[in-house]
Amino acid sequence: MGKKVALTGNEAAAHAIRQINPDVIAAFPITPSTPIPQAVAQFIADGEMDTELVTVESEHSAMSACIGAAAAGGRVMTATSANGYALMWEMLYIASGMRLPIVMAVVARALSAPLNIHGDHSDIMGGRDTGWIQIISENSQEAYDNLIQAVKIAENKDVMTPALVAQDGFNTSHTIEIWELEDDNKVKEFIGEYTPLFPLLNTDDPVTHGAWAPPNWYFEHKINQLKGLLDSKEVVEKVGKEFGDTFGRYYGLYEDYKLDDAEYVIVAAGSVCGTTKDVVDNLRENGIKAGLLKIRLFRPFPYRELAEALQSAKAIAVLDRVSPAGAQGGPLFTEIRSALYDTQTRAPVINYTYGLGGRDTQPRHINSVFETLKKIVETGKVEKQFDCLNLRGEWR
Amino acid sequence: MAEKLLNWDEVLIGAAIKEPGNSRQYETGSWRVERPVWNPDTCIQCMFCWVYCPDSAILVDENGKMAGVNYTFCKGCGICVEQCPSKPKSLKMILEAEAKGKSEEELRKEVFSEDK
Numbered sequence: 343m344g345k346k347v348a349l350t351g352n353e354a355a356a357h358a359i360r361q362i363n364p365d366v367i368a369a370f371p372i373t374p375s376t377p378i379p380q381a382v383a384q385f386i387a388d389g390e391m392d393t394e395l396v397t398v399e400s401e402h403s404a405m406s407a408c409i410g411a412a413a414a415g416g417r418v419m420t421a422t423s424a425n426g427y428a429l430m431w432e433m434l435y436i437a438s439g440m441r442l443p444i445v446m447a448v449v450a451r452a453l454s455a456p457l458n459i460h461g462d463h464s465d466i467m468g469g470r471d472t473g474w475i476q477i478i479s480e481n482s483q484e485a486y487d488n489l490i491q492a493v494k495i496a497e498n499k500d501v502m503t504p505a506l507v508a509q510d511g512f513n514t515s516h517t518i519e520i521w522e523l524e525d526d527n528k529v530k531e532f533i534g535e536y537t538p539l540f541p542l543l544n545t546d547d548p549v550t551h552g553a554w555a556p557p558n559w560y561f562e563h564k565i566n567q568l569k570g571l572l573d574s575k576e577v578v579e580k581v582g583k584e585f586g587d588t589f590g591r592y593y594g595l596y597e598d599y600k601l602d603d604a605e606y607v608i609v610a611a612g613s614v615c616g617t618t619k620d621v622v623d624n625l626r627e628n629g630i631k632a633g634l635l636k637i638r639l640f641r642p643f644p645y646r647e648l649a650e651a652l653q654s655a656k657a658i659a660v661l662d663r664v665s666p667a668g669a670q671g672g673p674l675f676t677e678i679r680s681a682l683y684d685t686q687t688r689a690p691v692i693n694y695t696y697g698l699g700g701r702d703t704q705p706r707h708i709n710s711v712f713e714t715l716k717k718i719v720e721t722g723k724v725e726k727q728f729d730c731l732n733l734r735g736e737w738r
Numbered sequence: 739m740a741e742k743l744l745n746w747d748e749v750l751i752g753a754a755i756k757e758p759g760n761s762r763q764y765e766t767g768s769w770r771v772e773r774p775v776w777n778p779d780t781c782i783q784c785m786f787c788w789v790y791c792p793d794s795a796i797l798v799d800e801n802g803k804m805a806g807v808n809y810t811f812c813k814g815c816g817i818c819v820e821q822c823p824s825k826p827k828s829l830k831m832i833l834e835a836e837a838k839g840k841s842e843e844e845l846r847k848e849v850f851s852e853d854k
Contacts, residue, residue, distance in 0.1 A: 441752030502751055540754045550755035556764065562746040563753045570751070 344522030344589065351514035354482040354521060355421065355447040355507075356381035358489035360391050361529040362445075365416030368396035368407030372426035373459045374511040375449035379421055401426035405433035405444075412442035413551040415541025417493070419444065423511060424451035427465040431472070437504045438473030439567060440551060441539075443496035444504040446474075447489060450612070450663075451511035452699040460700020461511030463612065463663040466640075467673050473567060475505035475574050476641035478611040480597075483521035485509040487591055488638075490524075493533045494581045501574040502539060503567075510663075512700060513613035524589055532588055572642050595644040597636040598651055600626060604633025606715040607652060609678055610661040611637035614696065614703050621708040632712050637674065645681035652682060657715040658691045661731070665695055671728055690724045696731035707732050766793060770814035772831045775842075776806050777850040781828040787818035806842070826850075 349357070355378050359367070369379040385391045396411075398404045401422050412418040422430065427448055437444050450466050452458040466476060477492060479485040488507040496505040509515055540549040555563050579595060586592030599619050601607065606625075608618050615636045625632040635651055652658060660679075662672020670676055671693035679691045694711060697703045711731065718724055730737045741763045750756065783803055788796040795812040799805040807818075819829045830849050837845055 439753065539751060540756070547756075548758065550758075551752070553753065553755050555753055558743060559749070559753075562744065562749050565746040566749050566751065569747070 344524040346520055347523045348518050348520050349482065349523075350377070350516055350518050351479075351482040351485045351509045352377035352449065352516065353381060354486035355449075355489055355509070356385070357523055358486045358529075359419055359421075359447070360385045361524075361526050362417070362419065362490065362493055362533060363391050363530070364393050364419040364445075366394045366396060366408070366411035366418045367420055368398050368404045368411065368418075369420045369422070370398050370401050370404045370426060372401065372423045374451055374461070374515045375421045375423040375426075375447065377515070378447055378449070401429040402433060405430040405437060408444050409433060409437050409440065409442060412437070412444050412538075413440060413541075414543045415538040417497075417536040418442070419446065421447040421449070423449045424453055424459075424465045427469060428453060431469070434469060434472035434474060434504075436552070438571075439563070441502040441567065441570060442504060443493075443502055443536075445489065445492045445496055446504070446506045447485070448506045448508045449511045449515045450508045458699035459511070461513050461515075461613070461663075462698050462700065463508075464665070464698075466506065466508045467662075467664040469506075470641055470673060473503070473571060474641060475501075475503055475571065475578075476639070477505065477507050477578070478637060478640055479507060479509045479514065480613060480615045480636065481514055481521070482509070482517070482519045483591070485514060486521060486523070487585060487589070487593065490529055490533060491578075491581045491585050491593065494584075495574055495577050497536050498574070498577045498581075499539075501570055501577050503570045503574055505574075508612070510613040522589075522591075528588070532585070575639065575642050575644055578639050593638065595639045595647050596651065597634075597638060599634040599636060601633040601635055601651060601654070603631055603654055605631040605654065605656040605719065606712050607633045607635060607655040607658045608661060608708070608711060609635045609637065609648075609652070609658060609674065611640065611674065612663060614661060614663070614708075617703060617705055618708050621705050621712065624705075625709075625712060630712070630716070640674075643677055643681075645677065648678060649681040649685045652678070652689070653685065653687050655687065655689045657689055657718045659711045659715055660691060660693050661696050661711070662693060663695070663697045665698065666693070666728065690718050692718070692724060692726065693728045694731045695728075701732055703732060765810050766813050767795075767808075767810045770809075770812060770834050772814045772816065773809065773812065773834050773837055774807055774814070774816065774818050774829045774831055775837075775845050775849045776804075777828045777830075777846060779850070780824050780826060782824045784823060786821040786823060787829060790817050790821045792817065
């Protein structure tokens with residue numbers, strides 16, 4: 343049984359990292375994730391961890407150092423946000439291409455310009471095709487639980503793929519919540535020892551990492567990499583169940599909240615799911631069959647399972663905390679809608695962009711989404727496939 | 739040297755390479771636009787070219803002496819010419835097109851005719 347603590351999402355991530363006690367962390371501070379490496383530095387100074395903390399001059403260098411340390415054979419972690427994550431870009435592909443199971447805490451934040459330090463999903467959604475496993479947390483407890491699980495998922499022999507665990511900037515990272523901190527040894531026992539596949543420092547079995555692959559090799563390596571990423575889905579499920587058996591909190595590919603018979607369904611990821619659950623509860627009390635499909639694993643995208651979970655819906659609204667940037671809708675919308683195409687349902691699917699740059703999303707906004715879904719079912723007409731939630735001025 | 743091309747589910751994870759020295763299988767000499775030509779008459783055997791060559795394409799004989807250029811791997815970058823300290827230089831670049839159909843001996847004569 344864990345111990346109940348009242349701490350922020352950043353502290354939750356920091357405690358997970360302390361218990362994981364990786365060999366190396368290379369990190370550069372950026373709001374809102376700065377308190378994670380800051381707390382880790384304190385833990386190391388206090389002798390609670392023996393991780394080698396490499397302070398670097400940029401996030402590009404942070405990920406580069408992580409790649410080097412991971413290729414050497416270490417268990418490696420880092421943390422970042424927003425423009426820092428963006429600066430890591432090319433190195434993110436290198437980490438995944440080299441199949442190094444680095445685990446990164448991302449505190450999701452808006453990308454400049456205009457300059458904004460607050461929460462949205464511009465960073466992680468922009469990086470969705472970098473070949474990393476992406477797990478999105480709703481609250482501090484999940485940020486903590488998911489980081490611990492991510493180590494076991496990433497290091498699985500069939501996976502060997504880096505993983506990021508996201509939480510929402512400020513909504514979660516700087517909010518004190520009550521969550522359960524598990525026993526140090528129990529966490530260590532859960533993740534186990536890491537045995538690297540081809541450690542560079544093993545001079546008895548020399549190996550080259552990061553070599554070049556000409557046109558007659560590259561394609562095969564990238565598809566081999568894809569298989570590892572796709573195979574992580576099963577491992578995410580397996581580790582989620584093991585975590586539940588050990589600590590009492592079970593995790594799957596997604597969370598269904600009052601979804602079984604739901605007619606009006608919101609699909610969303612991150613902290614907005616907490617608000618949505620409250621609204622669903624209220625609507626259910628009034629006899630309205632509302633439900634939530636909470637995305638947990640975004641990469642690899644469990645499209646079959648998600649589409650299956652949406653079959654009872656008469657109308658669906660997908661909430662994206664990022665601009666569609668010229669696509670038909672946000673990334674969550676286009677992928678959910680595409681997944682549904684192969685299934686029986688022809689329920690209308692609409693898309694909202696919400697919460698950009700830390701814009702507040704309150705129960706009344708979520709209520710308005712459900713009202714729109716209800717109207718669509720009643721009239722059989724979709725007036726707007728795409729709209730914005732809590733934006734000044736009507737989107738047209 | 740023929741390399742065995744593996745299928746996507748046979749390749750080593752993360753494109754790691756366990757077999758040492760397999761860059762020999764990749765003949766980078768085909769990239770060359772210009773080539774260095776070597777003049778043994780003025781060469782002082784300092785081995786600077788051997789030290790600096792990024793492709794290990796300077797040939798060395800059994801006595802550890804500079805013995806020419808391995809054109810199977812030489813990319814024609816010109817670093818050896820840049821580094822060559824002898825006066826006159828014992829390595830000079832010429833266009834690959836100009837080398838076509840000529841033996842090394844013929845090229846030497848052509849390139850170094852004024853350097854005695």
